[in-house]
Amino acid sequence: xxxxxxxxxxxxxxxxxxxxxxxxxxxxxxxxxxxxxxxxxxxxxxxxxxxxxxxxxxxxxxxxxxxxxxxxxxxxxxxxxxxxxxxxxxxxxxxxxxxxxxxxxxxxxxxxxxxxxxxxxxxxxxxxxxxxxxxxxxxxxxxxxxxxxxxxxxxxxxxxxxxxxxxxxxxxxxxxxxxxxxxxxxxxxxxxxxxxxxxxxxxxxxxxxxxxxxxxxxxxxxxxxxxxxxxxxxxxxxxxxxxxxxxxxxxxxxxxxxxxxxxxxxxxxxxxxxxxxxxxxxxxxxxxxxxxxxxxxxxxxxxxxxxxxxxxxxxxxxxxxxxxxxxxxxxxxxxxxxxxxxxxxxxxxxxxxxxxxxxxxxxxxxxxxxxxxxxxxxxxxxxxxxxxxxxxxxxxxxxxxxxxxxxxxxxxxxxxxxxxxxxxxxxxxxx
Amino acid sequence: xxxxxxxxxxxxxxxxxxxxxxxxxxxxxxxxxxxxxxxxxxxxxxxxxxxxxxxxxxxxxxxxxxxxxxxxxxxxxxxxxxxxxxxxxxxxxxxxxxxxxxxxxxxxxxxxxxxxxxxxxxxxxxxxxxxxxxxxxxxxxxxxxxxxxxxxxxxxxxxxxxxxxxxxxxxxxxxxxxxxxxxxxxxxxxxxxxxxxxxxxxxxxxxxxxxxxxxxxxxxxxxxxxxxxxxxxxxxxxxxxxxxxxxxxxxxxxxxxx
Numbered sequence: 051x052x053x054x055x056x057x058x059x060x061x062x063x064x065x066x067x068x069x070x071x072x073x074x075x076x077x078x079x080x081x082x083x084x085x086x087x088x089x090x091x092x093x094x095x096x097x098x099x100x101x102x103x104x105x106x107x108x109x110x111x112x113x114x115x116x117x118x119x120x121x122x123x124x125x126x127x128x129x130x131x132x133x134x135x136x137x138x139x140x141x142x143x144x145x146x147x148x149x150x151x152x153x154x155x156x157x158x159x160x161x162x163x164x165x166x167x168x169x170x171x172x173x174x175x176x177x178x179x180x181x182x183x184x185x186x187x188x189x190x191x192x193x194x195x196x197x198x199x200x201x202x203x204x205x206x207x208x209x210x211x212x213x214x215x216x217x218x219x220x221x222x223x224x225x226x227x228x229x230x231x232x233x234x235x236x237x238x239x240x241x242x243x244x245x246x247x248x249x250x251x252x253x254x255x256x257x258x259x260x261x262x263x264x265x266x267x268x269x270x271x272x273x274x275x276x277x278x279x280x281x282x283x284x285x286x287x288x289x290x291x292x293x294x295x296x297x298x299x300x301x302x303x304x305x306x307x308x309x310x311x312x313x314x315x316x317x318x319x320x321x322x323x324x325x326x327x328x329x330x331x332x333x334x335x336x337x338x339x340x341x342x343x344x345x346x347x348x349x350x351x352x353x354x355x356x357x358x359x360x361x362x363x364x365x366x367x368x369x370x371x372x373x374x375x376x377x378x379x380x381x382x383x384x385x386x387x388x389x390x391x392x393x394x395x396x397x398x399x400x401x402x403x404x405x406x407x408x409x410x411x412x413x414x415x416x417x418x419x420x421x422x423x424x425x426x427x428x429x430x431x432x433x434x435x436x437x438x439x440x441x442x443x444x445x446x447x448x449x450x451x452x453x454x455x456x457x458x459x460x461x462x463x464x465x466x467x468x469x470x471x472x473x474x475x476x477x478x479x480x481x
Numbered sequence: 482x483x484x485x486x487x488x489x490x491x492x493x494x495x496x497x498x499x500x501x502x503x504x505x506x507x508x509x510x511x512x513x514x515x516x517x518x519x520x521x522x523x524x525x526x527x528x529x530x531x532x533x534x535x536x537x538x539x540x541x542x543x544x545x546x547x548x549x550x551x552x553x554x555x556x557x558x559x560x561x562x563x564x565x566x567x568x569x570x571x572x573x574x575x576x577x578x579x580x581x582x583x584x585x586x587x588x589x590x591x592x593x594x595x596x597x598x599x600x601x602x603x604x605x606x607x608x609x610x611x612x613x614x615x616x617x618x619x620x621x622x623x624x625x626x627x628x629x630x631x632x633x634x635x636x637x638x639x640x641x642x643x644x645x646x647x648x649x650x651x652x653x654x655x656x657x658x659x660x661x662x663x664x665x666x667x668x669x670x671x672x673x674x675x676x677x678x679x680x681x682x683x684x685x686x687x688x689x690x691x692x693x694x695x696x697x698x699x700x701x702x703x704x705x706x707x708x709x710x711x712x713x714x715x716x717x718x719x720x721x722x723x724x725x726x727x728x729x730x731x732x733x734x735x736x737x738x739x
Contacts, residue, residue, distance in 0.1 A: 063524075064524045065524075066525070093495055094576065094579060098579065103715070110722070113575045115498070116496075116498045116500065116501075117498060119499070160505060168528075174527050175523075175527030176526070177511070177520060177527070178527075180515070191508040191509075206677075206680070207621070207676070208506060209499040209500075209502060210620060212683055213683050220683045221683040221684045383684070466498075
């Protein structure tokens with residue numbers, strides 16, 4: 051028999067944040083090798099945080115990612131507050147959820163409509179998609195803009211906002227200013243509801259895998275800033291115990307460290323895990339809208355993550371409106387605290403999944419050590435597992451189509467490579 | 482109407498993607514940009530790749546690997562007008578903090594086997610490697626400045642990008658000076674405007690994310706911070722953030738003396 055080896059490769063993956071590549075090697079229909087490579091150059095954040103003051107950390111770590119700077123600010127302030135023994139409650143805690151709502155809206159709609167939707171319909175990008183689906187792209191851009199405006203209202207600008215600090219904020223908005231923004235949020239909510247019906251009608255590849263879903267879970271709310279780390283296979287640990295359950299390893303083909311659950315292997319973080327573990331915490335309109343489109347949980351089809359991103363966007367609009375209705379201006383924009391030596395842990399739900407930070411702080415407020423585990427590092431191993439699992443159905447397709455589908459499977463994760471290296475290229479080998 | 486739309490390309494080196502994201506954050510203008518320009522190479526947004534040469538190249542990120550040193554040269558060759566966008570591309574970015582220590586020590590801290598990873602000792606701006614026609618400052622850039630540059634290109638005129646200080650912007654905004662009224666150290670006097678002077682408006686000192694303005698007196702400002710009670714190390718670190726390697730901020734340690 052003639053041996054047939056095939057390689058599929060994509061040197062520079064498009065429509066992802068950062069630089070990565072794909073390489074898949076197939077022989078006689080058997081998948082020999084799968085590599086999701088991250089070649090984005092390392093930027094070494096954890097090293098240059100050493101010796102900096104605690105109050106500089108939120109602004110520095112924001113620069114790990116231009117798409118989710120708020121997530122980095124949030125995980126870092128929670129970790130440092132934990133080290134100092136400070137709790138931020140009441141309106142300040144709600145305002146943190148509010149700025150996070152803005153980031154979820156902006157990031158989710160960017161991915162769902164500008165990066166992911168074109169894969170389902172066979173367009174190279176959203177500008178081309180807009181020629182045949184102008185209303186959808188325009189609605190998505192409009193709603194996305196409202197999310198960005200919310201971040202800017204809270205933090206001065208949408209990328210690397212400037213208001214978040216340890217203890218709260220440099221400045222908090224007035225009730226009047228927030229009230230004045232409600233009409234835009236209501237419009238965004240209405241637009242998102244129709245966008246949700248549209249994504250639900252896309253054609254989804256029939257693919258499911260037996261995932262370990264990992265997300266934060268909080269008794270009273272859909273998780274943003276706080277909660278225990280849960281999985282569908284019985285994991286239930288405090289944020290302080292993260293490193294007892296998860297480990298990172300360096301692999302030669304990637305500038306991003308791979309995460310796994312100790313003794314088990316790959317796992318998934320992000321929208322699917324969040325909704326599978328927390329659906330009952332969504333607000334009414336999102337729950338109704340999901341029931342209306344017949345969305346079933348647990349959902350094990352990663353291509354359907356686009357539905358969840360839009361559903362979570364709808365939730366974020368609802369939650370933002372709820373927060374503004376309940377808002378009472380705090381007496382001071384931040385709580386008092388004493389700088390002290392200690393170790394602090396923080397884990398929050400970035401749009402792409404849990405983002406873990408751990409710092410050791412000296413008595414004078416200097417950072418002695420830092421550990422940051424971004425969601426894309428955690429998903430990397432699972433992305434490779436997905437590619438391996440989906441390969442047998444894809445290698446029957448013509449090469450170009452197969453390669454596109456492999457890319458699509460990667461984009462299901464909304465990988466943020468800039469984050470992961472603190473890290474994408476696709477290569478498929480076929481001989 | 483032009484018979485052919487100008488071709489625009491977006492390239493990325495070491496960065497957070499925040500500056501190229503600014504293009505996608507131009508929600509009201511994005512589709513019009515797609516009409517006015519041929520988006521020929523923009524991997525963050527499109528799979529479609531049109532071969533060069535390009536009329537405009539926007540470059541985000543700093544040069545940190547031997548491969549990037551070569552790549553940026555070929556980018557230059559393909560672009561008629563090359564525009565560096567953001568603090569990474571114009572000054573080396575936050576990752577230029579390695580320039581004082583070398584990357585080896587840093588790599589050891591992040592990666593168990595640093596040998597797998599190729600990186601240079603210094604993170605450097607685009608202009609250190611190739612001729613750059615225009616620099617847009619900021620961490621991140623101001624998306625409306627980018628829009629102004631694109632509009633100016635279409636109109637065949639020079640872009641209007643102010644180079645006064647953040648201090649001037651505060652006066653224009655009517656923001657009360659934090660340093661004068663509350664003794665809060667602020668880099669506004671030596672930092673180029675463009676951000677809208679948002680930090681002082683939010684009650685905190687400017688942290689210099691648009692980098693040094695022309696004709697600045699960094700040592701004098703640094704001494705003022707010392708008088709206000711900052712420790713020497715804190716003052717040096719104020720300049721060692723997103724534009725740490727930019728001339729004007731880079732030498733602060735030597736210039737303030739002991």
